[in-house]
Amino acid sequence: MEHKITALRVQKRNPNRVNVYLDGSFAFGLSRIVAAWLQVGQTLSDEKIASLQAEETREAAYQAALRYLNFRPRSEAELRNKLEGKGFDASVIDATLQRLTEEGLVRDDRFARSWAESRSLSRPRSRRLIAFELRQKGISEENIQQAVADLEDTELAFRAGLRYARRLKNLDFATFQRRLAGFLQRRGFAYGTVVTTVRRIWDEIQATHDTMT
Known part of the structure; x- marks a missing residue:
C-alpha cells in the first residue's frame, strides 16, 4: 500500500527530529538525518516505512552510544550492556558496535x-x-x-605510596608503617612489594627531612 507524505514538520521541543504526516495524519517521528531525503508529495510503501523506522532505531542506538562515549572511552562490553539496558535488540546493537568500530570510536x-x-x-x-x-x-x-605488560608493581607501589605518605609524614614509624601498608594492600600490592615500598618511602622522607634541617 502506498502512502503520500502530506507534511514534514520539525518538532518544536527537539529541532533534531521531524514529524512525518502521511495522508493528512501524523504517522511517526524521525531524526533529521534519517528524514533528510523525504519530501512533501513523495509516496512511501509499507515496506519503505518499515525500512525507515528500522533505520531510525539504528540511528537512535548509535546516538545513544555516542552520548555514553562522551563521558569517557568505553569498552565494547560496556556499550553493549548500556544499549541492552535501553531495550535495543541484539541485531541493532551488533550493527551499532560494528559501525563504531569501523569509525575507530570503539577499540x-x-x-x-x-x-x-x-x-x-x-x-x-x-x-x-x-x-x-x-x-x-x-x-x-x-x-x-x-x-x-610494561607496568611494574614496584614503581606503581612507590608512586601510590609516596602520594599517600604525605599525610603521614609526622607519624612515628610503627604507625606510618601500619597505615601505609594497609593503603598499599588495598591497592592490590603483594606483601613483599608493600614491605619494601614502605621502607623505601620512609627512608626517603627521613632523608629529605634531614637535608632540610
Missing part, C-alpha cells in the same frame, strides 16, 4: 591501554588490580596482558 585494545595508563598515573594500583578492573569491563585476556 578494546586501545581502551585497555588507555585505562591502564590512566590508572598508573592518576590513581596507581597493582598490575593485578588493573587487570581485574579490565576483566570487569569485558576486555579479553590478550588485550589485558598487552595493556599491563
Whole structure:
C-alpha cells in the first residue's frame, strides 16, 4: 500500500527530529538525518516505512552510544550492556558496535591501554588490580596482558605510596608503617612489594627531612 507524505514538520521541543504526516495524519517521528531525503508529495510503501523506522532505531542506538562515549572511552562490553539496558535488540546493537568500530570510536585494545595508563598515573594500583578492573569491563585476556605488560608493581607501589605518605609524614614509624601498608594492600600490592615500598618511602622522607634541617 502506498502512502503520500502530506507534511514534514520539525518538532518544536527537539529541532533534531521531524514529524512525518502521511495522508493528512501524523504517522511517526524521525531524526533529521534519517528524514533528510523525504519530501512533501513523495509516496512511501509499507515496506519503505518499515525500512525507515528500522533505520531510525539504528540511528537512535548509535546516538545513544555516542552520548555514553562522551563521558569517557568505553569498552565494547560496556556499550553493549548500556544499549541492552535501553531495550535495543541484539541485531541493532551488533550493527551499532560494528559501525563504531569501523569509525575507530570503539577499540578494546586501545581502551585497555588507555585505562591502564590512566590508572598508573592518576590513581596507581597493582598490575593485578588493573587487570581485574579490565576483566570487569569485558576486555579479553590478550588485550589485558598487552595493556599491563610494561607496568611494574614496584614503581606503581612507590608512586601510590609516596602520594599517600604525605599525610603521614609526622607519624612515628610503627604507625606510618601500619597505615601505609594497609593503603598499599588495598591497592592490590603483594606483601613483599608493600614491605619494601614502605621502607623505601620512609627512608626517603627521613632523608629529605634531614637535608632540610
